[in-house]
Amino acid sequence: MLSRWLHLEQPIVDIEEQIDEIKRLAATENLDQSTKINRLEERKRDVMRRIFSDLSPWERVQMARHPKRPYSLDYIGALCSDWVELHGDRAFGDDGAIVAGFARLNGRSVAVIGNQKGRDTKERQLRNFGQPSPEGLRKAGRVMEMAARFGRPIISLIDTQGAACSPAAEERGISEAIAHSQLLMSRLKVPIIVVIIGEGCSGGAIATALGDRVLMLEHAYYSVISPEACASILFRDPARAAEVSGQLKITADDALRLGVIEEIIPEPLGGAHRDLKGMSAALGAAIEKHLSALEALSPEELLEGRYQRFRKLGDLDDPQVATAHLNGTPV
Amino acid sequence: MLSRWLHLEQPIVDIEEQIDEIKRLAATENLDQSTKINRLEERKRDVMRRIFSDLSPWERVQMARHPKRPYSLDYIGALCSDWVELHGDRAFGDDGAIVAGFARLNGRSVAVIGNQKGRDTKERQLRNFGQPSPEGLRKAGRVMEMAARFGRPIISLIDTQGAACSPAAEERGISEAIAHSQLLMSRLKVPIIVVIIGEGCSGGAIATALGDRVLMLEHAYYSVISPEACASILFRDPARAAEVSGQLKITADDALRLGVIEEIIPEPLGGAHRDLKGMSAALGAAIEKHLSALEALSPEELLEGRYQRFRKLGDLDDPQVATAHLNGTPV
Amino acid sequence: MVMSPEAAPVAARLEEIPANLVTKCPSCNTMLVTKDWLRDLKTCARCSHHFRLGARERIAILTENFEEWDAELAPRDPLQFPEYLPKRNAAQIKTGAKDSMLSGAATIENRPIAIAASDFDFMGGSMGSVFGEKITRLFERALDEKRPVLTATSTGGARMQEGLMSLMQMAKTSAAVARLREERLPFISILTDPSMAGVQASFASLGDVLVAEPGAMIGFTGARVIEQNLRIKLPKDFQSAEFQMAHGQIDMIVPRAKLKESLAQLLSLLLD
Amino acid sequence: MVMSPEAAPVAARLEEIPANLVTKCPSCNTMLVTKDWLRDLKTCARCSHHFRLGARERIAILTENFEEWDAELAPRDPLQFPEYLPKRNAAQIKTGAKDSMLSGAATIENRPIAIAASDFDFMGGSMGSVFGEKITRLFERALDEKRPVLTATSTGGARMQEGLMSLMQMAKTSAAVARLREERLPFISILTDPSMAGVQASFASLGDVLVAEPGAMIGFTGARVIEQNLRIKLPKDFQSAEFQMAHGQIDMIVPRAKLKESLAQLLSLLLD
Numbered sequence A, B: 001m002l003s004r005w006l007h008l009e010q011p012i013v014d015i016e017e018q019i020d021e022i023k024r025l026a027a028t029e030n031l032d033q034s035t036k037i038n039r040l041e042e043r044k045r046d047v048m049r050r051i052f053s054d055l056s057p058w059e060r061v062q063m064a065r066h067p068k069r070p071y072s073l074d075y076i077g078a079l080c081s082d083w084v085e086l087h088g089d090r091a092f093g094d095d096g097a098i099v100a101g102f103a104r105l106n107g108r109s110v111a112v113i114g115n116q117k118g119r120d121t122k123e124r125q126l127r128n129f130g131q132p133s134p135e136g137l138r139k140a141g142r143v144m145e146m147a148a149r150f151g152r153p154i155i156s157l158i159d160t161q162g163a164a165c166s167p168a169a170e171e172r173g174i175s176e177a178i179a180h181s182q183l184l185m186s187r188l189k190v191p192i193i194v195v196i197i198g199e200g201c202s203g204g205a206i207a208t209a210l211g212d213r214v215l216m217l218e219h220a221y222y223s224v225i226s227p228e229a230c231a232s233i234l235f236r237d238p239a240r241a242a243e244v245s246g247q248l249k250i251t252a253d254d255a256l257r258l259g260v261i262e263e264i265i266p267e268p269l270g271g272a273h274r275d276l277k278g279m280s281a282a283l284g285a286a287i288e289k290h291l292s293a294l295e296a297l298s299p300e301e302l303l304e305g306r307y308q309r310f311r312k313l314g315d316l317d318d319p320q321v322a323t324a325h326l327n328g329t330p331v
Numbered sequence C, D: 001m002v003m004s005p006e007a008a009p010v011a012a013r014l015e016e017i018p019a020n021l022v023t024k025c026p027s028c029n030t031m032l033v034t035k036d037w038l039r040d041l042k043t044c045a046r047c048s049h050h051f052r053l054g055a056r057e058r059i060a061i062l063t064e065n066f067e068e069w070d071a072e073l074a075p076r077d078p079l080q081f082p083e084y085l086p087k088r089n090a091a092q093i094k095t096g097a098k099d100s101m102l103s104g105a106a107t108i109e110n111r112p113i114a115i116a117a118s119d120f121d122f123m124g125g126s127m128g129s130v131f132g133e134k135i136t137r138l139f140e141r142a143l144d145e146k147r148p149v150l151t152a153t154s155t156g157g158a159r160m161q162e163g164l165m166s167l168m169q170m171a172k173t174s175a176a177v178a179r180l181r182e183e184r185l186p187f188i189s190i191l192t193d194p195s196m197a198g199v200q201a202s203f204a205s206l207g208d209v210l211v212a213e214p215g216a217m218i219g220f221t222g223a224r225v226i227e228q229n230l231r232i233k234l235p236k237d238f239q240s241a242e243f244q245m246a247h248g249q250i251d252m253i254v255p256r257a258k259l260k261e262s263l264a265q266l267l268s269l270l271l272d
Ligand SMILES: [Zn+2]
Pocket: C025, C026, C027, C028, C029, C030, C044, C045, C046, C047, C048, C049
């Protein structure tokens, strides 16, 4: 059994246990302990503010992987009504690592695709830890093409350490599936909002992250490679992932500074898993804001904007232009 | 080892053996036997004309399946230069039962797709007797889409007893692959010439037979179901295929009368396998004639014509219109 | 009193059914009270086996305000195929229909749609010229009238007695779907037991969404033919809706009792 | 006298190479006379092993009249990633190039084309901002000038030292291919040893035609990583061009000596 709380959460959990103990005693002995409890609640908030105002990159990675962290279907359940999940790539199988379907969000019908992790051991296997196989990306592509045909905007939720890593995935063309998904998303004539809700690593993430807006939850991370894999390559030692996670600049703040995302969606104090309702409300509001803005654009403006959004990303010296790239701001 | 000649060809083969024997004797004994040989050649032509002027439907089926009959790659080799075969469906495998690629035909660059049978036991297995699997149809679709993108006409050669019959083909969606191929071909904005060169049975054939013109070689046959399968269903006895082959109306003459094909391409006396060069020349000329006519059409006219070509097929009573359907001619 | 499943239309007024009438489930052999069984839309309350429905029953449980199209189209005999006419006449008497396909306009939760259903009782729901023509007209008229299309198939495939005319219906109906798709009108294909061969390998596989009933057999070549050809034994669930779902071939499996609601929801998501 | 493969440019004038100079084939261990080996375009006459080529060599054996584009673009260090600058400096000295990607205009049999090749000797041919920018400009300029595009990849994937900036090049280059495709200009992707990870999972897989050299390793996740993660042992030919061909992932495998001719033929078939 996995420990359900992170080490960094221990001070909070300690106070919570104290509060629970006092409440229990108060109940049995019929005493009014509300002042004491209020003081502890106050302290808990202080401790949380202190902890979460200064998370290290590695701590953020742990938050993004928190065993209680909400997954795509949790957000879909909290945000949407009329969720209809569609299945299968019509050629080989149905990949549990990707969910895809249609739902109603603030009255508007949208397509939602998302990496889906499993909560327990069995579901984790079934869903391959949210790591998409070729057939998952092809299912997503099929649903996204359908969305474009019927003029439904697309919400893509990213939460994966990467694409499926297996001989089977290679045999069925995971490279091609990732590449084709990007090509497809670059030409779909409906708004696409991407949200990194947990982990966003490598080709498995960018495969479904080519949108008009890319948003990130506060404690999510976004990286070209998982810290463990990077540490393996650099030091032949995955245990040095913590060290590497700082060097890779993978936090939401980093991503914003690098111009790779438009907006950070703040999480409730203590993280998304402590308040799914609050988190979903913030997520829903952010999606709504960006969707409304995008819906004002013509299909041509939309495609041009999406192309230019990624076109300008990169950091290099070009003597032909006065300053370096990267959104015009030197890093 | 298969017998290389059909029973119906025996009288011809007998005469040929006589001629060979006389030639051999003439050579050893240094005699002039040309009069005798000419007479035998004459008789051979008479016998062939008699045999092939009155083939039964079942004999045509045998001709279409003749072990020496030219296959798609034989015609491509004889008709085209610069043949470049492309491979793979980019998702699962490369189906030997379908070849697809580009080549030059009379100076014009075209895409060619075709069912490909194997000549010997090993190749037959590799090519699954020309019976396409889902990945073969998806490969063909990929190449046809590319052809449309680059404005190349498509030649589709049909030679199959049906789609692949196996659990694997079912698992990977042979129904969907057949259906999708037809949907795709109905919308490609380049001319499509289909030629039934041997067998054209069932969904495996119609999958790649939706074109602007459908032509048939004289001894090919075209059927909703193979005679054996039909006999199995009707009589639970595949051996009654010969009987059923007449009832199914599957010869080129039947197909022309039913309005299902535009033209019968006559075969050299004795069948395509006796004169690949002559057969190819006739095939090439027929393709050229129809391609030239189609190239005069706009993409919209082309698609509309192709749609209406199949739209009008069917035989039924419609009280709203004066006469029955089927090209307006009662059957 | 045991009643054959075919004899009891779902639409029949329930009060007219005697309370002692029972229907046997062919899957679990339970004796079901026919009144309850009809209320359950001809599904087994015990094992949830879905009995086949006739075309009119199918349309009745899915839609309101059905108005038939092209009822007057009648089959011919293009090949003069032996035994075709007597077989067809028997089917016409049995079903009261001219051929195996029923199509028309209807509404689902007040939304105008075009719908078609094949009748397995009419020569195995096979697709000949009339079937293909009615499906093609359905798509064409839906395009004109901007209606989404629903089809419910229960069929063994193309009708071999019409030979090449039947084969051509595969191309014709697939091309009709392509036109609807280009005009961005939804097509939902409902796959009921069985959905096979030439029909499954044409329009029925081309729905934007493929919805199957539980346990429906769906495929191209029938299991028995594959077993005979390859001399193998196939698992019992081969080609079942559940099998096809696992192999990525269909979008969802919906029990009959929820089918209408699901279709309405899907149409709303794709159109509103 | 043994010579390292890297030291001998194919373009070097053959008469200057001493006749006693030999090169060892790493695949079959044969000692090849370097002059012959160079004439064979750096392939082994015995086992036909294809040695890696540098970017300039690659373009030299495939085209004429090469004129470089965007040579002035130089990498930066967006993450201030440890060891990135010294590694890069060493690669710049080794290859004489600013980064791992060489691109420009050329002709093949007098047909104007746009071509790019990555240099494995420059940090494993990895794709960072400069690589991605040059590929994107290649596609954009080819679109403007109506040139077909050829790319030859030899790369381990995205350059992790540029972090998210590298990841974004996957999206950027894939979107550039999409624009070329919509304008109906051909793109042929040539996969040479190795073509992996972030590059193979973006533009390199998106050629209208995928042509591989014999024996080239092609895939997403490297075999060693899969073996470690799953604790399995993979066959030696896993991810080879031949393996990918059998799995439907590439169109053709062409030996280096016939590559130029094949490309010219393909371009002619798609364009003339
Ligand atoms: Zn039952």
